[in-house]
Amino acid sequence: MLTTHPFDDDKLREECGVFGIAGIDDAAAMVALGLHALQHRGQEAAGITCRNGKEFYSHRALGPVAGNFDSEEIINRLRGDSACGHVRYSTTGAGTLRNVQPLEADLASGGFAIAHNGNISNALALRDELVRHGSIFQSTSDTEVIIHLVATSKYRTLLDKFIDALKQVEGAYSLICMTAEGMIACRDPLGIRPLVMGRIGEAYVFASETVALDLVGAEYVRSVEPGELIVVTNGELRSHRPFPNNQARPCIFEHVYFSRPDSIVDGSSVYSVRKGIGAQLAIESPVDADYVIPVPDSGTPAALGFSEQSGIPFELGIIRSHYVGRTFIQPGDGVRHLGVKLKHNANRPLVNGKKIVLVDDSIVRGTTSLKIVQMMREAGAAEVHMRIASPPTMHSCFYGVNTPKREKLLAARKSIEEMREFIQADSLAFVSIDGLYRAAGEDTRHDLQPQYCDACFTGAYPTVLTDRDGEEETDQLTMLNERSDSSGTARDHEPSGDLPRLKQSAN
């Protein structure tokens, strides 16, 4: 089955987006809009929970926000002045509605709902312990351990119970919680996943990305900071910092692909960073060609940067179908080979006889890249050069991003030359890890204490991974040693970025 799914099978996928608003009429309608703006972060399922007085009301659905949350009937059932919501990639199969967030529970203190972007890396261990003491889980979601830790905490206030719970979990989490009394937004100590705060009138808004603020008409205030816990009660906001200080390690892949180009992530314009990566690529790996052609849509900003830096004209050599929101399941065996064409079509009259540079954001399995190169050749391209606006993706993510198993990652199995051969390009180059950091506004990567989580490129995981102990140990050790320079130039081995992680695990 080949699809025109906007989550291309050959991309990494952000697993979630979260949105919350406190202190406004029709809060749920605002959340529906906010989730629609975050739809690119997960379209398999969505949910909204709102609070009206002490009562919580929820609606969850498999599928996208549009069509599920835009009817008067649904929104009218979700009355209240506070609401939070969640979009989710991933879960498949029957009965998965139980895993759709926000998760919700009736605690002794009243209702409690939680929407989570990220991944708890010791969820299994915590779950076993909780079940042994009589907790009954409703879902298979890692997020549910947080609720049970809160429910069974011996502390007295809900805030203390919540902090008690967070101190027991490892991994990545940007959370928006709704309690009987207010809303809590927080970000894990390393700030791996993004979370921003905005205002609209008297109301506070929290969202994974600023585009969601734009759509609801909220003003962007600032990012929630790594390790920060913000409580909104009766229109008042308090910031807590319950964790020891830590160097932040936000995910750099948000800049490469996950976030929308019109978002501001941790202070930087994603569009500018992407253009900068394209320019870096043109500097690091120039090529003689007639046209720079983006692989739409995610490769477009980097292609513009490459074109500007190199002076090679930018042209639309690949036309993307307008109907990418719909999955087309190809019927019949006879047409199985068509593949990527359902989504992209070559602009034949333009490409024919020309030397072209294709610019894409990343290579995961490489199957799409191969098909696009072939499509260009079939359309008559004389030379096809591929430039990738990220270093080779060599490691799985355990922080809320769906990555194929390592052995499926093309870069984990092949050298750059072998990859070039696989995708049948005339040349292939990736931006260097330092080039990437430079485009993100850093002078260079500080290898001892990297400014970002770049584990997918370097294997330098910033936290312990309890649930994967044993199973992944050899693999991780390997990772520590294999940090390779993605620009293709060999580099000396140096102290890896995961040392701080060992320290963090001692907290």
Added chain:
Amino acid sequence: MLTTHPFDDDKLREECGVFGIAGIDDAAAMVALGLHALQHRGQEAAGITCRNGKEFYSHRALGPVAGNFDSEEIINRLRGDSACGHVRYSTTGAGTLRNVQPLEADLASGGFAIAHNGNISNALALRDELVRHGSIFQSTSDTEVIIHLVATSKYRTLLDKFIDALKQVEGAYSLICMTAEGMIACRDPLGIRPLVMGRIGEAYVFASETVALDLVGAEYVRSVEPGELIVVTNGELRSHRPFPNNQARPCIFEHVYFSRPDSIVDGSSVYSVRKGIGAQLAIESPVDADYVIPVPDSGTPAALGFSEQSGIPFELGIIRSHYVGRTFIQPGDGVRHLGVKLKHNANRPLVNGKKIVLVDDSIVRGTTSLKIVQMMREAGAAEVHMRIASPPTMHSCFYGVNTPKREKLLAARKSIEEMREFIQADSLAFVSIDGLYRAAGEDTRHDLQPQYCDACFTGAYPTVLTDRDGEEETDQLTMLNERSDSSGTARDHEPSGDLPRLKQSAN
């Protein structure tokens, strides 16, 4: 209700696309793909009819091709080596499945199916006459008159009956018919709507646009010519020309907006024509600005042409949501004002403080243009100049394009200066009609015998409009006199392009 519908409410809409293939196994699966590639020509409904031996099988559905025609179950019910299909914009309301094409009938000669792109302008008159003699109509579709004319024709062979029928209809039609013996593809004498022919192995393929050939892997052979009728029987192809010779008048709006940029329409690359229009605009109406920004996606090729010609950098100042394929119905009154934001978002960090030129393909009601200009100003743009890659749209189309009533067309009510004021731009310019013809490869418009149907810009309708007689008479007389130069410069009155039309109506 505001939507992210890809058929923007403020665009003209092509009403149909057609696709047929004769002489291949799994014909229906190919048609499903072909229709998917033509989905931009109509997504309200789709249908496929196939022939297996003497039996016809059909499936029709409201909604897009994906989701309705891509299941094994549906395709397996549509066995056969010939099939034709149709995508359709427009029909709303219950029971409309009866209007979804291909229309199909059991004639004395056996099955007969017809898929039609265009509009029969004397359908009501013909229908009344047929009903008086006992014909019973199944649908309200203008296309059905063709079937009844065939069924009641006194000629002996089906081909003669079919030609007899066509000689009685006026207007625009690109038809693909399936008979008990073969397939017929034809185009009205003026060739108003497009139709191309391709080959894949031994099979012949017909489609509204070449992108559908690309997707199924067929080779482009040529356009079906205006007034040509091609019959495929048992793998053999014969071309007939039953009509007196006529100067062709293909629709020029196919180049402006309807066709996909990667299609070749009547021999020209749509992408190149659109870049050419952009370049003409830059020559005719230059402006001093920091960035050229396309209104995505339809304005992009013209914006690239404008940027190249003017040297002003091309930037993505408006980001289009990835989820435009889904309609989002805004819930709640509180969020009704959000409008176009559901579809487009300003790239604030880029636009802020800059002078920008927006390039769009056309202005219909003007409401979207207004919102986009406002969005740019809210994002901090210092100046907003609008350039439109077509002349002002001042007249309704009666040839298979859904246009608002004349009084809703901004250009029918306002001068260019008034339009600029309405959309709140700092300046506004349209390409001239001659500039448009030049971009399409002509030296100029031959006003006595125009090379294209450009009635939506000029009011020069190339056929009589029987069903509208009386009702539209005054209006049409007005049209004849008001042919204005869209570039804003007054021109002398000259003989209009609709003289030949009077002659044609005598045929």
Added chain:
Amino acid sequence: MLTTHPFDDDKLREECGVFGIAGIDDAAAMVALGLHALQHRGQEAAGITCRNGKEFYSHRALGPVAGNFDSEEIINRLRGDSACGHVRYSTTGAGTLRNVQPLEADLASGGFAIAHNGNISNALALRDELVRHGSIFQSTSDTEVIIHLVATSKYRTLLDKFIDALKQVEGAYSLICMTAEGMIACRDPLGIRPLVMGRIGEAYVFASETVALDLVGAEYVRSVEPGELIVVTNGELRSHRPFPNNQARPCIFEHVYFSRPDSIVDGSSVYSVRKGIGAQLAIESPVDADYVIPVPDSGTPAALGFSEQSGIPFELGIIRSHYVGRTFIQPGDGVRHLGVKLKHNANRPLVNGKKIVLVDDSIVRGTTSLKIVQMMREAGAAEVHMRIASPPTMHSCFYGVNTPKREKLLAARKSIEEMREFIQADSLAFVSIDGLYRAAGEDTRHDLQPQYCDACFTGAYPTVLTDRDGEEETDQLTMLNERSDSSGTARDHEPSGDLPRLKQSAN
């Protein structure tokens, strides 16, 4: 697959019920109720057409009336002061909505809708002729020929066109038509299928059975007479008799099984007739037993009659599930043998050790009878005697009743003794044909000119069967000769009841 379907697979099935009302607000709501009361005559599909001024509105659905026609939304779309409706057994497969009645057409005289109970036995011949002259059929329904005959009739008024059409059709029809001006109800010259008239206030009501009058609160006036055509216009009623006089031949199976026991059919209480058949059975075929046990629900009145006549106590030895309205498709192979138990369960404590007489209305294939006898034996019955309240069913019906092919009819293949052996009963008897006529109030069957259509028992078809000519000829000749006495006593051969039929065909 075994089911608890109320239309037991082993019963003959009435194919349709019709209902119409003229001259009342909310006519469609009344029709929905009326159809609900007639649901036993067909539950595969239903439709309602109403007229509001000159406009006709229709809704059709597969499935029963309840759930499809009882929402405010549907009924509100069907505004108007006249409406007719139809319930239908039979059609299977996709797209059959086209066959769901009322059929509707826009004639030159305006809208025309028709609901038909019965079967046109020369429909294929008429259809071929109509298609040859250019008529295009929308459905595969025999009823549609009537509409095309009306549409193409050369007569001037609609009434004349309609009578012209009826004179060309053969077979059984009780029709309710709605025209631009009023309502027409009529019954074929032999009155094969029932049709009654009622009044409610100023409105006239027509229905297949009186139970539908009861439910809507209408007063029963009289039967529409065989060959009568009643026109209601502006609240006035006129009766026409366009056909030569004919001896009526109403279907006797309406009394045996089709009609509800609380209906009055052609002047007789169905319940009384059924009790009378049971009494006849007790007289003709007495048995020594402890209990008379009905096969629920259709055998109950005859069982009461048998009990009264014989003095043997009536007991509920078989309990019918309350949930017969739901089809239960048995999952898994392991449970396939359960069969009839899904619908009926033996009342074990009652039956155990007892000699019982089972009374059922008819035997079609005999499979259900076999299972019920077995169920009684498994529950411990000492003896099981079967008494059937109709003669053996030996011939197919071509007048709107769904009968299995002749070779599937148990009585067409086996003697009564062989049938007894097949169903494993200790004894088996059917009521005689004369006994049946006596229960229906006649002294005896007038074999030269029978008072009823009893072709399913005797093979004496009262009309020609044009569409079956050739194919069925031998079979029919056989039928003429094989008219056997169903009581088990041989009788001499006598002139058959189908002589009048030849005369009628000359009309």
Added chain:
Amino acid sequence: MLTTHPFDDDKLREECGVFGIAGIDDAAAMVALGLHALQHRGQEAAGITCRNGKEFYSHRALGPVAGNFDSEEIINRLRGDSACGHVRYSTTGAGTLRNVQPLEADLASGGFAIAHNGNISNALALRDELVRHGSIFQSTSDTEVIIHLVATSKYRTLLDKFIDALKQVEGAYSLICMTAEGMIACRDPLGIRPLVMGRIGEAYVFASETVALDLVGAEYVRSVEPGELIVVTNGELRSHRPFPNNQARPCIFEHVYFSRPDSIVDGSSVYSVRKGIGAQLAIESPVDADYVIPVPDSGTPAALGFSEQSGIPFELGIIRSHYVGRTFIQPGDGVRHLGVKLKHNANRPLVNGKKIVLVDDSIVRGTTSLKIVQMMREAGAAEVHMRIASPPTMHSCFYGVNTPKREKLLAARKSIEEMREFIQADSLAFVSIDGLYRAAGEDTRHDLQPQYCDACFTGAYPTVLTDRDGEEETDQLTMLNERSDSSGTARDHEPSGDLPRLKQSAN
């Protein structure tokens, strides 16, 4: 809204039925059949949980078993050799799927599923306590407290934990549980709700009624006894009796209405008991009439008993629609008054001019009785006498039966004469409480220690009702004093049956 719902709005409703089977292939298919046979005990929702090795699989659905559990697809997903299931009346509103049983949890000991017929009368108190200690509830079902009590029990083995849990709950429960190791069936100490055991081959079957054994082909073994806990592990069965001895108090309303007439409940044929009640009625309250007419279907056995005892002929004067399984929501205001007619129709020709005795099982609100009496009068009945096969229903049930609030119970507000007047009958009589006990095989009711729970007639609740403390106190005190003789004869006040209840609460 008036309906033909088989759960007549004017009947008490059993809230649940349970079925379990251990030790057979395709266990879930058997459970589906068993639940179908128990559908009359609840048709709002159904669920099945099966165990395959250590894995549990569940499917739950709103609506009846047929249509939800009879597809190969569903049953194939429920592989395993043990399964239990539940049908449920009641839950309404969105999201109620969470309340559909079997409830299921992953305990430290593995999977645990529970299906419950009855009602826990201290569920709220237990729930509050559990939540205070960190338990998170998934449903609002009283049954869920049992699971949490098991999960948090300090005992070591699952069986001990389970008994520990049961000792904390009050009320009525017939339970079928599935554990990682086997199946547990048990009945509360008073045996209020029924539960029977059967065998099929090597497998053990448990069900609410014997009809479910009949349908799956299982042999009836015996009732599970009050206070008995049966454990099936690896094909071996052990019976435990963890509770102190108690006099059983099974629900007598099972004989009056809930159970199917073909079931054997606690050793008696329901059909025989009902006929016996009818005979008692004829003795206690004779009447001079032409016909005995049952209110179908539940009044039929008692009507037969009345007819036999009195010698008055039994006739079907009311015909029940075959389509009672379908709810018909009456459209339009104009037809709102039709009411009960959708379900029942008078057999006019029979009833007209006759004196009739109607026999029904019970009167709850009285609205249906009124409509039926009116229907008989409209059909021409000369006299209408009503006889009821139970004493007046005066008290709510708190043991798993849905009763209207007391003030809605006609008998709680009116004397028998007032009730007669309300339903407009010529006479009205109820069977006496002692007559009811006699029909059930007792000599008389032992008022100090009644043999049945008859609280709905007498107010003598056999257990404490913790959750209703306070709220119902006055009401209950009243109940104790008002125990009235339902036969209409005043009786002296005597010690009530609820003394043992006080003792039991001390256990």
